[in-house]
Amino acid sequence: MDESQTTGQGTDLPQIFQDWFAERGWQPRAHQLDLLARAHSGQSTLLIAPTGAGKTLAGFLPSLIDLYREDGLRRKPGMAFFGPHTLYISPLKALAVDIARNLEAPIREMDLPVTVETRTGDTPAHKRQRQKERPPDILLTTPEQIALLLADKNAERFFNQVKTIIFDELHSLVVSKRGDLLSLGLARLFRHAPEITTIGLSATVANPQDLQAWLVPQNREHGEVSEAGLIEITGGAKPDISILETEERLPWAGHTALYAIDNIYRQIKEHKTTLLFVNTRFQAELLFQELWRVNEDGLPIAMHHGSLDVGQRRKVEAAMGTGSLRAIVATSTLDLGIDWGDVELVIHVGAPKGASRLAQRIGRSNHRMDVPSKGILVPANRFEVLECKAALDANYIGAQDTPRLHDGALDVLCQHVLGMACAAPFQADDLFAEIKTAAPYADLPRATFDKVMEFVATGGYALKSYERYAKIRKTEDGTWRLTHPRLAQQYRINVGTIIENPTLLVRMTSRKNGRVGRGGRVLGKVEEYFLETLEPGDTFLFAGQIVRFEGIRETEALVTKSAADTPKIPSFAGGKFPLSTYLAQGVRNILSDPKTWNSLPDQVAEWLEIQKARSVLPGKRELLLETFPRADKHYLIAYPFEGRLAHQTLGMLLTRRLERMKARPLGFVATDYALGVWCLRDLSSMIRRGELSLDALFDEDMLGDDLEAWLRESFMMKRTFRNAALISGLIEKRHPGKEKSGRQVTVSSDLIYDVLNEHEPDHILLQAAWVDASTGLLDIERLGAMLKRVKNHLRHMSLDRISPLAVPVMLQIGKEPVFGSADEMILAEVAGNVSPLDDLIEEAMRL
Amino acid sequence: MALAEIIQDEVPLGSVRLTLMGQSFVALPEGVLYWPDEATLIVADLHLEKGSSFARKGTFLPPYDSRATLGRLERLIKSLQPARIIALGDSFHDVAAANRLGTDECAVINLMQQGRDWVWVSGNHDPYPPEALGGRACDELSIGPIIFRHEPMAGAKGEIAGHLHPCSKVRGRARSVRRPCFIEDGTRAILPAFGELTGGLNICNDAFSSLFEQPDAICIHMLGDRQIYSVSPSHCRPDRRG
Known part of the structure; x- marks a missing residue:
């Protein structure tokens, strides 16, 4: 759409708004007016625009005008309660606060009769209570607060006057479990106020239709997808x-x-x-x-x-x-x-x-x-x-590589069902019909929903021994009801889908006479798992200074000033985002086409040239595999470029298979680009003699039994399960300041995982964890696509020494977690040691 | 050949021999202690019916913990064929737990007791072990220089106890591993909890230091998947919390 500007005449824009634009020397933009017209005709719309396009103002303009026109009509004297007119929902608390500040200006300058308030986890309890009785016209809030308000007994009264809901940063919301929870909330909001118009604000994405569907109720009886309208601004100068x-x-x-x-x-x-x-x-x-x-x-x-x-x-x-x-x-x-x-x-x-x-x-x-x-x-x-x-x-070329949306998560659905029971008794059929209007759950099978209901009621076990302790129970009138008000309280404490890593406060204290003092300033917080890698006396960088780790006291990490010059660099520093498939393909294209190398820095081009001379560069569809000996071990390096998560999974599966093929694998290391496995036996000669088939090693069937067998023990799977157990409400979240001290009273999710795996492997939470893991921590989906792609396209090079391309992954050995070792190896290695890898580069680059 | 016969001659693969007050014991990777000279199997903290105990308060842990715990114990008894079994207390997660046991589970317990001396030592969770299930109950049991009780006492010699659910944590290069363990110093030992769904207390906790007077003599035997890993206490790390 062209970004032409108009005066706003002959549009829905009231004079006072036209004047306001004019006084600032601004003109309403075409997309702002377009969105306004659509919103006022009741059409839900997705607005995709780059930053700086006035997206936020566009989103609020329809509501501001509506409220301006309705002044006096909305609040009739004697009316006991009037709910908010507009909800603005953003993934970030800070964003809600920021928007409130930005809305203040136009409201004040035009003297609009509009009240705006934020409601987040930081809002004081008394204010939240007051907001329930006297809500503002525009409520700026987060997905978790919406879930909480919807689980309230007065939810219907609170929400039934909502006209507009604005979802900011929708592209970021919809790819998370928070988005799933919010979509279920939206389904309920449509029930409280069927005439709601939704407005989604988003950055550019690869598949806008996914977001357009998310914004409106679905009815897939006839297989059709309902979609909101789309305004997409592609203009603007190229960066x-x-x-x-x-x-x-x-x-x-x-x-x-x-x-x-x-x-x-x-x-x-x-x-x-x-x-x-x-x-x-x-x-x-x-x-x-x-x-x-x-x-x-x-x-x-x-x-x-x-x-x-x-x-x-x-x-x-x-x-x-x-x-x-x-x-x-x-x-x-x-x-x-x-x-x-x-x-x-x-x-x-x-x-x-x-x-x-x-x-x-x-x-x-x-x-x-x-x-x-x-x-x-x-x-x-x-x-x-x-x-x-x-x-x-x-x-x-303006290519986008945001991911497609997945089906809604089942653990989130479990949480939502309990929340709905907290709000009011319900008929299972009604709730199921409502849930299916949420786009992520539009194709939910009834059987799965019934399993979710059983899970919420009694844990969903095949062995029906918990009936008498049920949380929700079907009563004579056919409705499901909460069995105890205490459960609603429990729900409120555990609401939400964000599972934070346990963190500790970092407090700067001083040393006096060799003893660490008590007081001092809090610098921030740091993850528990990071502290696990530190010994007292180690230094690390935090809040812009080098600090010395002194130890843990209760829930605080105590640090002192350090005179050290170089801090310990954390072993894992790569970040959590995997390389997108689109960029991975781009990297493979560059590698396979030497003509493109002239635009690369000389050092990189030289590196690739030597690789070409010493080994080979993989073609666009090929998977390059190199085997070579080094010190007393034999290495297999693969270059799939599928991201660290998929490589880790591949590494686990390969080591299992190599074990079975008697290659005696010892461990592996994965980066975003490559994977290295090392073994005791000479892989090159095993391949030469036909004892080891690479085609068999990389066959897709590894995603069958091997994967299942490994998953059962995978700690990444356990971590995924833990999240599902917390989100679904099977176990309760840890709350800061309320941790049990001394002997653990809570039951660790790992133990539950083991028992379930053995006794009820098709339990709904294991299913949920499996689905999460295949797209998340284990990235099985991507691995599967890769194995399919490279079938019959393996390119093996047997080398006498390390290749240039192998250097980066070889250098990571000993720095990144070595997953081949798993728990058993760590135990075995406590007394052992590992030989350092040095002179790698010289060895690799020598022609 | 039954495992018990193997143990007479040598320590089976994955197990370790330990000596307490001159008596020879074998610690098995399943987390139990076997006393060959007395043909006695010692197991601590079964916590039967922990799942249903939580379910009463609305946390629906899998209801399979009792059968899983008893299943593992049954397999051990089949291969060891001990003459005596000592359950070191907290065999039941709460005082009503025995009543909630399923009929299958009760049958397994009866079967295991056939032809054996079965001793329920009482614990804080089960102050009055249900003799209705068979076996005899007592607060402590002495055999030769060894005394069996649930909760370890400061200054005790020759004591084998449970209660604390010892666990230890060692650090690999990239992350740490936490496992249940035996802790002993040649004069006394504490067993890991055998029950399914039982957590653990890190051996760096103060609760242990007051019991083991000679820190240099302490040995930690961590449970691996199929073998025991004996590590020095100097390798063991405290938990960061809780």
Whole structure:
């Protein structure tokens, strides 16, 4: 759609609004008016626009005008209660707060009779209580609060006057379990107020129709998908993105990109305000530290990530808002649409992992559509150079690689059913019909729904021994009712789908006479699993300084100031996003086509040339496999480019099979690009003598029995199950400050998992965990697609020594978790040791 | 050849021999202790009917814990053919637990007791073990230099106890592994909990340090999938919480 501007005359825009635009020297944009017209005719709509297009104002305009016109009509004297007119739902608390601030201006300036309030987990209890009695016209809130309000006994009264619901950052909501829960909530909202118009605001996505369906009630009896309308703004200047040029030596592995620190600093100096994106908190801390090391001009450079103390974050946000910062190092906490003022340059440190993700992040610069955003990519290692190049190409042609939506999660459905029982007694048929109007659950089989009902009632076990303890029970009138009010309270405490990693507060204290003191400032919080890798006395980077870990006291990690110069670098620093399939294909294309190499840095081109001479580069469809000996072990390196998660799963399955084929595998390591397995037996000669068939090794059938057998013991599966157990309400969440001390009273989900696996392997929660794992932590879907693709396209090279392409993954051995070892190996290795890998590079690059 | 006969001659694969007050015992990877000279099998903290105990409060743990626990015990008894079985207390998760046991489970218990001396040592969860299920109940039991009781006592010698559900955690290069374990120092031992769905207390907890007076003599025997891993306490890490 063309981004022409209009005066707003002859449209739905009242004079007072036209004047307001005019006074500011603005004109309403075409898409704003278009959305307004559609909303007022009752058509739900998805608005896809890049940042800076005035998306938020577009979303609220229909409501503001409606409320302006209805003034006086809505609130009749003597009316006991009137509910909110508009709900605005965003995935981020901060976003709700930010929007409230932005709405204030037009409301005040036009003197509109509109009240706006936020309601999040941070809202004080008394205010939340008051909001239930006297809600604002526009309620800005989060998916969890909607679930809570819907489970309230007065939910219908509260919601039945809602006219409009605005979903912000819909592209990010719909791919998570929060999105599933919200879709079920939306189904219930449509029941309370059938005339609701929905407005979805989204960044550009690959499949808008998925989001359009999400916004409206479904009825799939006849196989048709209902969809909201679509307004898509594709205009705007193309972003100007480049890969950082450097004279420095490009690293072979790692995620820090510190080689480029001087170049990055120079860019910051040359631009007014720079936003630096990294993938993880560790990268943020390290980059921030190193930038200050070279910051000889004392430029105001700040850092922002989710683990920092809230007060600290607010300070940084405020400073950014007033334009007093020159640069800010940030993680994905800033991915979403918070307004950060005038960012001139976005530097992405580390590979972006997805073309759409890159576009969204680069879009943070120059918050005006007509001026091109400027971005620089800083690859952290050689493979990332290829990935950045692929992302750049994708960006040039505007390719999107956001994922398709999956079916709604069953653990979320379990939670929702209990919530609905808390609200009011229900007929199972009615609830089932309502649930099927939610797009993610539109194809839910009745049998599955019935299993969910049984799960909620008594745990859903084949052995019916818990009938007398049921949580919900069918009564004589055919309705299902909660058996005890205490359960509603329990539901409220456990609502939501965000399972946070257990974290500890990090408190800075001092040492006196060799003893660690008590008091001190809280710097933020850090995951428990990170602390597990530390010994007292170890140093790490946190909140921009090097601190010394002293130990744990209750729920706090105590640290002191450290004089150390170099902190311990965390072993796992790669970030959680897997490389998108689209970019993976892009990387394979570059590798297979030497003609494209001239646009790569010399060092990378040389690396590939030597690989070509010493081994081979895989064709677009091929899977390259290399075998070679090193020290007393034999390595098999595969290059699927399917992301670390899929590679880990593949590694587990391969080691199982190699074990059976008597190759005596010892372990493996996975990166985003490659996978290395090492064995005691000579793989090359086993293959030569026909004792080992690579075709058989990589056959798709590994996703059958082998996968099932392995899954039963997989700790990743256990972690997935734990989330399902918590979300479904099988076990309760841990609440800060309420942990049991001493002997564990809660039952660990691992134990439940083991018992279920043995005695009821088709239990609904195991099913739910399996589905999650196949798309999530184990990425089985992707692995399956890869195995299918490479069937009959394996390219094996038997080498006498390590190849250049193998260096990055070989360097990760000992740094990344070694999954082949599993629990048993860790136990066995406590007394053992591992020989270091050195001189790898020289060995690989020697012709 | 029955496992019990093998044990007379050598320690079976995956098990370790340990000596308490001069008496020789075998710790099996299943988490039980066998005393060859007395043909006695010792098992701690079965916590039968823990699942239904939680279900009463609305947490629907899988209702298979009792049958799973008893199934594993039955297999051990079949291969060891012990003359005596000592259940070291907390055999039942609560005082009403025995009444909730299914008929199948009761039958398994009766079958296991046939021709054997079966001793229910009382525990804090089951102060009055149900003799109606067969076997005899007592608060403590002494055999030679060894005394069996549920809750370990400070300063005790020759004591074999349960109650604490010892677990230990060791660290690999990338993450740590936490497993149930035996803890002993040649004069006393504490067994891991045998019951399904039973959690564990880290051996770095203060509850252990007051019991083992000579830290240098402590041995930790962690349960692997099919074998026991004996590790030095210096390798064991505390839990970060709880």
